[in-house]
Amino acid sequence: MINASLKQLAAKLASKEISSVELTQIFLDRIERLNPEINAYITLDAGKSLAQARLADQRIAAGGASPLTGIPIAQKDIFCAKGWRTTCGSNMLGNFVAPYDAHVIEQFDLAGAVNLGKTNMDEFAMGSSNETSFFGKVQNPWDRARVPGGSSGGSAAAVAARLAPAATGTDTGGSIRQPASLCGLSGLKPTYGVCSRYGMIAFASSLDQAGPMAKSAEDLALMMNVMAGFDHRDSTSLPRDKEDYTRDLELPLAGLKIGLPREYFAEGLSADVAKVVQDAIAQYRKLGAETVDISLPNTRLSIPVYYVLAPAEASSNLSRFDGVRYGHRAPEYDDLLDMYCKTRAQGFGAEVKRRIMVGTYVLSAGYYDAYYLKAQKIRRLIAQDFEAAFKQCDVIMGPAAPGTAFKTGEKSNDPVAMYLEDLYTIAVNLAGLPGMSIPAGFAQAANGKSLPVGLQIIGNYFSESRMLGIGHAYQQATDWHLQLPDSIE
């Protein structure tokens, strides 16, 4: 049951082989047993989850089920869910019970899905290892001494450890694709504007995008059918007709042109990851695709550009946390200014404070042109790189992350080393393109553990359904996505 695809779960629910209440209970029991160590969830509320499951069972009995009705889904703790504590991984929101639902949460509720709990994450989604969470580190189920990646590390660990059938994530610079790669999952960051940001706690508004994390491309497609859609409450939500993201799953690969950017296979990529990715590309050739060498010459610059734009937007977004209307307030202070400064010093962790300060600096008087404006200009050059590349190919493939899961603590004291984790993912956010990571094989760690490696697939704007078909075709021919961590029974 815990390894079943979403489609299989829906069939079992429809045939009454299992009820939603029973299915939800199976996952709640596993969470109770395994979560104290893995720490994939921050907040659980079995009463709420089971109440939703009972409603789903009634809906199924009445014949009104949609594909995800009755299926428990883990929600990243960045999405406000009415009546649920919603922390964004921060002490600042440690006591925050959301008074409203994010659009994504509303969509899952309408579909009849069950909210299984709120998953751990890097604080305010700022990190690539889940180590910046106020609520503790998350273990990678493939090797408990390693990180699951981040910022959607709790969602990734939850699905990898079979503590949820599927989960939501958000991706500002790689936060869905990198943890999916490190935990052996499929994860999709859609085109910017496809999923509403309403009720999704803001980090860098021009880059933030919600997306699904699951065991297969097919499951991602079913999740996308629920998550995507126009929402007037997000000013950057794109008014588009509802799509069926499963429509291209069975398209053949013959004639598909895959672009291989030479910058993605250059210095900085570990040899074992390079080998797995090359093998995956060879598999695609076997399945009828052609490959063409391309160049994304400004790839390297995406990191400095991102670390100007994202902190700048974050410093502005996070100014709302002032200890006045909600969240933490310092217990002692002299005056209003002192209340702000102490509240924010206590409420935010070190990495969040660093990024707010970097953002404050690059936006401060006299530096705006040199940093923010300059970064926005290079952002256009990066987007133009992709525009030129997509004249030569249909999709781009490469690694999702430069290495496999690293050891807990290995990079946590060196922000710049941590930032390089997102070398192959950030440019996609800057350009607003869709990007996906699918399991492509394993590299062996020194201790003999197998560590998953993800293949990144980057598509042109709004090509998600084609990308999902490209992932699905690979998953029909290989079984990397079906492998289980040996610590997971």
Added chain:
Amino acid sequence: MSLTTDDVKRIAHLARIEVGEDEVQATLDKLSGIIGLIEEMQAVNTDGITPMSHSQDVVQRLREDVVTETDQRALFQSIAPAVENGLYLVPKVIE
């Protein structure tokens, strides 16, 4: 461009984050590493390039100027640190 400890104190003040005297040097070291990383941009020629703020060329949508929100003051204030008579309380700012 290298930062000084005075810069760190100025930035911390602008960001409304208290940074203790014992934290200033460590903060300076970390921020300097990040500023060093972003300095790489300065070598790029961007003459004539239009800054890009969003990936899609969309315009701000407008709507009719009508009331759409209902009164949820009591709900929203139920999670506030300090309220009285429907008002948020902060330290006195006007003598």
